Amino acid sequence: MDKILLGVSSCLLGKQVRFDGGHKHDAWVVDTLGTYAEYFDLCPEHQCGMPIPREAMNLKGTKDEYRMLTNKTLVDKTDQMLSWCAPRIEELRTKALCGYILKSKSPSCGMERVKIYPLHGGAAAKTGVGIFAKELLTAFPLLPVEEEGRLHDPVLRENFIERVFVMHSWNTLQKEGLTAGSLVRFHTRHKYLLMAHSPAHYRDMGKLVADIRKYPLDEFRDLYFEQLMSACIRHATPSKHQNVLLHMLGYFKKELDTFEKQELIRLIAQYKDGLIPLIVPITLLNHYVRKYNQEYLADQVYLHPHPVELKLRNHA
Ligand code: SF4
Secondary structure, three states, X not given: OOOEEEEEEHHHHOOOOOOOOOOOOOHHHHHHHHHOEEEEEEOHHHHOOOOOOOOOEEEEEOOOOXXXXXXXXXXXXXXXXXXXXXXXXXXXXOOOOOEXXXXXXXXXXXXXXXXXXXXXXXXXXXXXXXXXXXXXXXXOOOOOEEEOOHHHOHHHHHHHHHHHHHHHHHHHHHHHOOOHHHHHHHHHHHHHHHHHHOXXXXXXXXXXXXXXXXXXXXXXXXXXXXXXXXXXXXXXXXXXXXXXXXXXXXXXXXXXXXXXXXHHHHHHXXXXXXXXXXXXXXXXXXXXXXXXXXXXXXXXXXXXXXXXHHOOOOOX
């Protein structure tokens, strides 16, 4: 598999670019995800011309209008940062990024809940978005973006990585030359993944794909992509997984005896009740897919959305 291309805040890779000359090396980002990812890193503060070390900065102002100022000397660095952002965003457009991991709490890179301090003192409100992060999120509204802190939550981590791998498949599809046929095959392979994230999108996208010939291909591609990423950002809950797993069980009506079916149904129920991880019923289903050569299910991304070594389905 080609490595997936991810953008990342430089300090998370261990680069000593922070205001105090330090870093924020993240072992999971570097060592675990790094096995599958090639990183394109940016440090907005350093690359827009600020030295290392430098005076620390904060967002200052109100919830609706804030600027990035140095803490003690109160120099406004917002325009310097924004002038650097504009060409960087254009550069990012030329790359087939599959996602972006931002450093939390930073006035430049923080994706959410960054502190905004009132100009004349008082308690900070955790409602800000870093200056670079805001430009990135505005320019790439469908790109999977997360902060390293949120990635410690197993549910958020799985959702982010799943979107990253969907994006990787989508980018590969574009690179290989998109046709109506290849898009329909892409949709077919992702059907159960979509159902796990959003049954409503699954239904609507089925209708959309049935009408593919009614649209110019470029227009259809954009419509489909918007639906695809909007579906995947919704969390795949235990109930939705249960629904998908029971649908998949239906493919083995003839092959499995009553005991085998009941065993799988029991495991699915135990997963739904939070007693065992998702990987348990998935492993048994994958076993039956291989044993009975169930080609349609073998092709379903849902059964292998990301490398098992990432252990993203191992939590109950
Ligand atoms: S949070 Fe962003 S701006 Fe700050 S050191 Fe890390 S990469 Fe640079």
